[in-house]
Amino acid sequence: MAEKSIEIIGLTKKYGEYVAVDNLTLSVEKGEIFGLLGPNGAGKSTTILMLLGLTEIDSGSVKVCGIDSSKYPLEVKRKVGYLPEDVGFYTDYTGLQNLMYVARLNNIPIEEAQKTALETLDEVGLTEAKDKKVASYSRGMRQRLGLADVLIKKPKVIILDEPTLGLDPEGVKKFLQLIVDLSRKKGITVLFSSHHLHQVQQLCDRVGIFVKGKLLAEGKISSLAEQLFSKNAHTLEGSVAETEKTSLSMKELAQKMEEMEGVAQVQMHDGRFVITSKKDMSVPVSRLVVNSGYGLHSLSKKEYGLDDIYHQYFQEEKQI
Amino acid sequence: MKSTLLKSGIDRLNTIIKIPSFNFPTNPFRFLRKETAENDRSLVLSPFKAMVQKEITDHITNWRFIILFAIITLACLGTLFSTLSDGMKVLVNNNSENNFFFLNLFTKSDGTLPPYFVFVGFLGPLFGISLGFDAISSEQNRGTLSRILAQPVPRDSILNAKFLAGIIVISLMFFTLSFLVMGSGLIAIGIPPTAEEFMRIIVYTILSIVYVSFWLNLSILFSVRFRQPATSALSGIAVWLFFTIFYPMIANLIIKGYEPSQYASPKAIYFYQKLKFYLVQIMPNELFDEITSAILVPSVRSLGPLTMEQMQGAIPSSLPLGQSILLVWPQFTGLIALTLLCFLLSYILFMKREIRSRG
Numbered sequence: 001m002a003e004k005s006i007e008i009i010g011l012t013k014k015y016g017e018y019v020a021v022d023n024l025t026l027s028v029e030k031g032e033i034f035g036l037l038g039p040n041g042a043g044k045s046t047t048i049l050m051l052l053g054l055t056e057i058d059s060g061s062v063k064v065c066g067i068d069s070s071k072y073p074l075e076v077k078r079k080v081g082y083l084p085e086d087v088g089f090y091t092d093y094t095g096l097q098n099l100m101y102v103a104r105l106n107n108i109p110i111e112e113a114q115k116t117a118l119e120t121l122d123e124v125g126l127t128e129a130k131d132k133k134v135a136s137y138s139r140g141m142r143q144r145l146g147l148a149d150v151l152i153k154k155p156k157v158i159i160l161d162e163p164t165l166g167l168d169p170e171g172v173k174k175f176l177q178l179i180v181d182l183s184r185k186k187g188i189t190v191l192f193s194s195h196h197l198h199q200v201q202q203l204c205d206r207v208g209i210f211v212k213g214k215l216l217a218e219g220k221i222s223s224l225a226e227q228l229f230s231k232n233a234h235t236l237e238g239s240v241a242e243t244e245k246t247s248l249s250m251k252e253l254a255q256k257m258e259e260m261e262g263v264a265q266v267q268m269h270d271g272r273f274v275i276t277s278k279k280d281m282s283v284p285v286s287r288l289v290v291n292s293g294y295g296l297h298s299l300s301k302k303e304y305g306l307d308d309i310y311h312q313y314f315q316e317e318k319q320i
Numbered sequence: 321m322k323s324t325l326l327k328s329g330i331d332r333l334n335t336i337i338k339i340p341s342f343n344f345p346t347n348p349f350r351f352l353r354k355e356t357a358e359n360d361r362s363l364v365l366s367p368f369k370a371m372v373q374k375e376i377t378d379h380i381t382n383w384r385f386i387i388l389f390a391i392i393t394l395a396c397l398g399t400l401f402s403t404l405s406d407g408m409k410v411l412v413n414n415n416s417e418n419n420f421f422f423l424n425l426f427t428k429s430d431g432t433l434p435p436y437f438v439f440v441g442f443l444g445p446l447f448g449i450s451l452g453f454d455a456i457s458s459e460q461n462r463g464t465l466s467r468i469l470a471q472p473v474p475r476d477s478i479l480n481a482k483f484l485a486g487i488i489v490i491s492l493m494f495f496t497l498s499f500l501v502m503g504s505g506l507i508a509i510g511i512p513p514t515a516e517e518f519m520r521i522i523v524y525t526i527l528s529i530v531y532v533s534f535w536l537n538l539s540i541l542f543s544v545r546f547r548q549p550a551t552s553a554l555s556g557i558a559v560w561l562f563f564t565i566f567y568p569m570i571a572n573l574i575i576k577g578y579e580p581s582q583y584a585s586p587k588a589i590y591f592y593q594k595l596k597f598y599l600v601q602i603m604p605n606e607l608f609d610e611i612t613s614a615i616l617v618p619s620v621r622s623l624g625p626l627t628m629e630q631m632q633g634a635i636p637s638s639l640p641l642g643q644s645i646l647l648v649w650p651q652f653t654g655l656i657a658l659t660l661l662c663f664l665l666s667y668i669l670f671m672k673r674e675i676r677s678r679g
Contacts, residue, residue, distance in 0.1 A: 045676070054472055055674035074472045082470035092381075104370035105471040145398020149467065 003030040004063075005189035006051065007158050011060035013046055013213075019048045022213035023060070028191060028206075033183055035204030036193040043213040044193040045085070048161050051191075053084055065156055076105070081150030085162035087142065091135035095126055095145050098134060099152055106153045113152070117286035120148040124178065140171040147178065157189045158182075160290040164199055175205050236282055237287075238299035251290055260284060273298075349490040368477045375485030377655040379451060388450055389493055392443050399433045399499050405510045405649040420618050420638065422513040423520060425505040427616045440494075440528050441605060448535025449556035453488065453547035455540045461547070466675050467537065477500045479540070479670055483663065486536045491529050498525045519641055524615045525649075530655050535560070537662035544669045563593060565604045571599040589641075597623075604658055614648045623647060643650065 008029040021043040028034040036044050051062055053073025055089040062069040067113040069076045089098045096117055103113035121130050124144040129137065131274065143163060150158055160179070164172045176199060183190045194200050199209055201221060208218040217224050240253070248256070254268040257275060267274045275281060282299060289296045302308075322399060379385050403425065429435040434442075456478070459465040469475060498521055513521070538559060542552035575596050580588040600606040610623045620639035639647070 049676070054469060056672065077470060077472040080470070082466075084466045084470070086463055086464065087467055088465075088469075090464060091462070092378075101370065101374060102467075102471060105367040105468065105473050107366050107472075146467075153471070158547065276381060301388065 004028070004215075005030045005032070005065060006034075006072045006191060007063040007066075008047070008063050011047065011050060013043070013050060013061060014058050019213050021050070024213070024215055025170075026208060026215060026218065028189055030189055031183070031280075032186045032191040032206060033180070033192060033204045035207040036191060036201035036210055037195065037197065037200050037207055038193075039195055039212035042210045045161055046081070046212055047195060047210075048191070050161055051159060052080060079156045079209045081153060081155035081158045083146045083150050083158070083160045083163055083254070084150045084161055085165055086288060087146040088140065089134040089145065089149075091133060094131050094133055095121065095137065095141075095148075098128040098145065099148060102149050103152050108153070116154075117148075123151065123182075139166050140168070143167060143175060143234045144178075147175070151182070155188065157191065159193075161193045162195070163192070164194065164196060164312070172199065179203065183185075199301070219226070234277050234280055235302040236277070236299060237302060238275075238285070238287060239272045239297040240289055240294040241271055241297055243293060245297045249294045253289070253294065256288060256292070257285065260288070325647050328534055367471070371473070371477060371481035372485050374490070375481055377487045378487055379485060384450055388443075388447050392439065392447065392493070393497065395433075395439045395443065395578060396497050396501060399429055399436050399439060400504055402433050403429045403435070404505070406644050420520075422502075422505065422511070423516045423616050423618070425501055426521065427612075428522070437524075437616060440497075441531075441608055441612065444528060444532040444608075445494075445535040445605070446487075446557075447490070448532040448537075449553065449560065452482070452536045452539035453543055453553040453556050455486075455553055456543045457547055457549050458543075458581070460623070460630070461549075469675050475671060476667065479544075479666055481661075482540060483533075483537065486540075487529065487533050490532050490536065491580065491653065494525050494529050494532070499524075500628075506574075516641055520615055520618070520644070522670070523641070525566045527611050527615065527652060527655075528608070530659065531604065531611075534604055534655055534659040534662065537659050537666070541662045541666040541669070544666045544673075554662045563605050567603055568600070571596075574599060577657040601651075601654065604655060607654050610651050611648045611655075612652075614644050618644060620644075620647070 004027050006026070008024055008026040011021055011024040011302060012019070015173050024043075024047060036047070046055065050057050051064055051069055053076060054068045057070050063078045065079050067075045067079070089095075090101070093101070099117040099121065100110075100113055103117060104110070108116065118127070118130070121127050124147050126141060126144055126148065128129070129141060134145065136140065143166075150160075158179075163179075165177060167175060168284075179190060179192070182188060182202060192200065192204060206218065206220055207224060209216045209224070240250075241260045242250075250271065254266050254273065257263060257268075257273070260281065262278045263275055263281060264278065265276045275285060280301070282301060286296055286299055378590045426436045456465070459468070465478075468478065469648075479620060502513065502518075502521060535556070539552065539556040542555045543549070546552040546555065575592070578592050578595055580592050584592075618641075621639060645652075
């Protein structure tokens, strides 16, 4: 069994009557990139704050690198680098000065800190801007400086809270690549919180979907799809057109499709149809369409991405 | 090896001398040093020192501080020169029987400008408020608070660093001003202050630092409580205005109600006087005024009402410094208590708070 970097058991946090995090149990293994995915206000940030001991825990326990965060927050903070969403810097100071300050707060000897600061600035590609005041930094540069700020203390675990917010697509790509490289190279555990599906999909080994303080599902993206769509895991999309041989009306065709074994639902509109089913129905469906005298324009099997998983969860959430 | 050692006596002697000289003076010292470097205390202190240093740098390079410092310096020097230009020589002559004319530099003026101590009493609170009103809220608004608190520093060290840096800056300023006034007075009058006068001025300076640090703490408390720096600055100024303008009015109203008639019993008059005295004792500025008068005017013998009995047999002379300090000890304690109260409240508010990145 691999070493656990983050272990959360039965974590609960309430704000008055409102339950922000509800009996959360989660563990992240060492060296893993874990994506915490959820809409705004789902309790992602609150969970992260509790990991760092920045807010009180109502019940449950949080352990980071085997240390209890609520009892020994300082020990945890020594090992964890945290990049808050919309990170702030002392704008009157240069990037290097900001880094040096953090290094001193971590009690790194000055000479060593200077060396590490320059190295990390180089790693995040800010060497040229190191002597400029942070006030003149662009959004992307600040975010990269934030990453340098996290890296300077040589953390074992990095927690990133919506780090790509406000970055342009190219910036996001570079930033994510940087994180992946660092994690793989140094074996750092990364907890990545976001509501951007695609970024999480690109980056993370495992994903936890977090809605209203609860972890709805957890696992690899592929296994999540299976978990979720086990009932009607297959979807066919296609379009048909009437020909002179057509023997059935569109409605009747739809009905026939629905009558087929394994089909759960058929939506037909203007010759376009979507079929959800328990098993792969592409062959019988196409046979039916052709036998009915329709021309089959297109038929495609749909692959599930995180998008669908996400939306599916929201649908379920609404129904509840 | 052994045989060679035994062979020559000089060698033996050398080894005997060498061993203690090698072991004793250097090794234990190094050993201690190494241990202190790994000590827990130094681990906590070094980041704290960095924070205090940063705060002091921030204060000193801040325009707000520079402007206020310039105002206070100009006001004090203006007073000093107007006092020195003509009034001082008269004062020196008038007070020739009084040994403490050097203190007059701080307490008297020729009337065109208020004296030094009034400026300190008036601008000191403003100074304290301006140093602290955005201490925590600005960190929060810039989003740096969560970043700093994600570092392995205890949460209270932020408050402590802010407070300590403020006190250091205030002390620096007040000592500068006091010495400036003393120095220029020395040049102008040509008579050096006596040791007692010097000590009184130092004590006065220290007590004014305590006074300003009360206002500093109050404004830090507001900065913890209020997210908007403007709100916290205004609250600080509101408290200050309340104590300098409104509270005396309210106290007056209450006292008026208890005013005894001319023919009232001595007990009633005594009660009235006590009430008058105690009602103003919760005002920090009143406490400081009393401290100022007792320390800078050595002939002040009592701050509250005195009965004739207490006055009986008193020799009309000035008090020694020790007695003056004793006289203001309750006021001094009161100021410290108010300061600590503010500090305590900021602690309570800050320690349990949830630190979000912004807002």
